[in-house]
Amino acid sequence: MAINRINRDLCDKCKLREKKGCPTAESCSVDVIRLDAEGKPYIAYPEDCHICFLCSRDCPMGAVEVSGMIPSLALPY
């Protein structure tokens, strides 16, 4: 739940669009997504995802899958 998957096979590191940096990694304000040795994004800290959907929205290749379901909810009532 929350950020589920980044499909590496779909990631072309945005080189065809001459982007600097990974828009998916840069869209995350809670440092869930990091870049691996190849420069591709991966889910480093899934437990910190606050399900804003910016990463999936910003990936031009549609490589990021996010679920809206919150993994653990401590509801007060």
Added chain:
Amino acid sequence: MVAGKGSIGSSIRVNEIETDVLVVGGGSTGLWAAIRAKDFCSRVIVADKGMIASAGVSTMIHGVQAPVDDEDMVAAMKELVVRSAYLADQKWLPIILEEMGDRFRAMEEWGVPFVRDADGKLHTENRMGLKVNRMAFINGRPMMRTMKEHALGKGVSLLERTMVTDLLTSDGQHPTGGRVIGAVGLNTISGDFSIIKAKAVIITTGLMGAKRHLAYADGLTGDGVAMGFRAGAELQSMELSQSAAFSVWDRRFSTGGQAEYMRAGAKVINRLGENLIWKYAPDKQAPFLSKQEICFAAVKEILEGRGPVYMDMTNLSENDIKLLRGVLPSAMRAFDEAGINLRDKPVEITPMVHHWGASSGGGLKINLNGETSVAGLYAGGCASHNPGHNVSGAGQGQAFNFVSGYRAGEMAGRTSRDIEQAPIAADQARSLREQTFVPLYRESGPGPNEIYEAINKATLPAEFCFFKNEGTLRATLARMQRLQEEDLPRLKADDIHQLIRANEARNTATIIEPICLSAIEREESRFWHYREEFPYRDDVDWLKWVVTKKSDGGVSVGLESLPIEDYPIQPEKRTRVPALIPFSWANRAQG
């Protein structure tokens, strides 16, 4: 340790940076502060934990107060003062209303694409029951990108992926008897430590949250408010600062759009099918409840045994749903994923407090120029107290962000020209560095997630969020004080990512204490603040602001009376008004 994650590292690289003005927090307020400060000084840096204009809640803004025409200014101000329950600072309000127009026009000149109708006229709408004040619309992402480009074009420097962890002071003390002279922080990926000398520091770190995975605001952890508080700056109205909504649906997911669903005709009902707005609205001819009132009503219904509470959209047409999909694509996608057909049956909703520091309330106390009570320290936006005690969801908060950021930037920029950079106390830089990094060196102890669990366990229940009394507040206070005394000194982090979380957790824990103490002090019920013992709004004795400040041995609490007799808009008579949604814990349903 998982390959590829940040490693602890055996040595920490230290960068020394010098600037005229340091802005902490790169949202819309921070960028306005930086842009304006740059008109007066040559070196302005904006530090942010993430990537400015790519991440953060400012990229999700959708509305802002529309500029008010001169002929409507008096009526607009009166409307906002009445909606603020007369608590608004009427020296600030005309400034916000008048200067918002200038900020708006400047942003349009830069290329910020506010929504316009086909005829070119600015598209505005009435929101949240306001009749005179209107909201204009903007997509936060292009707005932030435009503002970032403009800031960079003026020569503002960015220090992204950097968490500022504490403030440097001229006497090396917290709280300080001197002034703020800079800050320290660390890179969120590499852990490189920065010592930033600055003649002025502007706090624009936004809301104060506890990582509840609601409202996309987990990155906002009260860092700037906590830092300012530790340095000795006064806070104001912390008891009024919470923001809640029907954020949890079907007990499984969080999504927004509450106001839109209700505008489309959705009803809020309890288990018995009673319409809560009809049940609680005082005006049965034109029933209306504010967002906060609906949340209080829903929680009361749940606690008194008539829950669950539902959002009922079964009466909406297919066309209504289609329109909602166009306006709220992300929100509606959540329903699709959950397999919910909104026209089939009502959906359970759970009112939750998202965070503190929203439009209605509190943060670092500032004057009209964004100065805090500590020299060299400024603030604006949601990190400062909001003097308008605004209506949430109608754009006034965003207007305050723009205007206050601009003003703080101007004052900080101007002042920095006339002072010399004070030397950094080596002892303080070293001790703050150790304090920032010490969780990495502990063998065992609670991690940041455990701290947040404890914070949320203490502050999520209705006894703290909604229906408070002195007993419940003191119980929460005691738990938070124990947390600070026993758990925070043992806080452990495994890598740089967790170290950032650990420093955030320390900040969030810090601000709960002034919230508790302010809530204990305010013996009446107003806005989000309800006291079971005082279930009325008290305009006789409580047109006051609660001010808290770190002092030796604890937190001091004081009161500042509104100069209401000097204000142009006053209540016709000062009375005690019974709370619209009263509740007593004696009436809680058993079982």
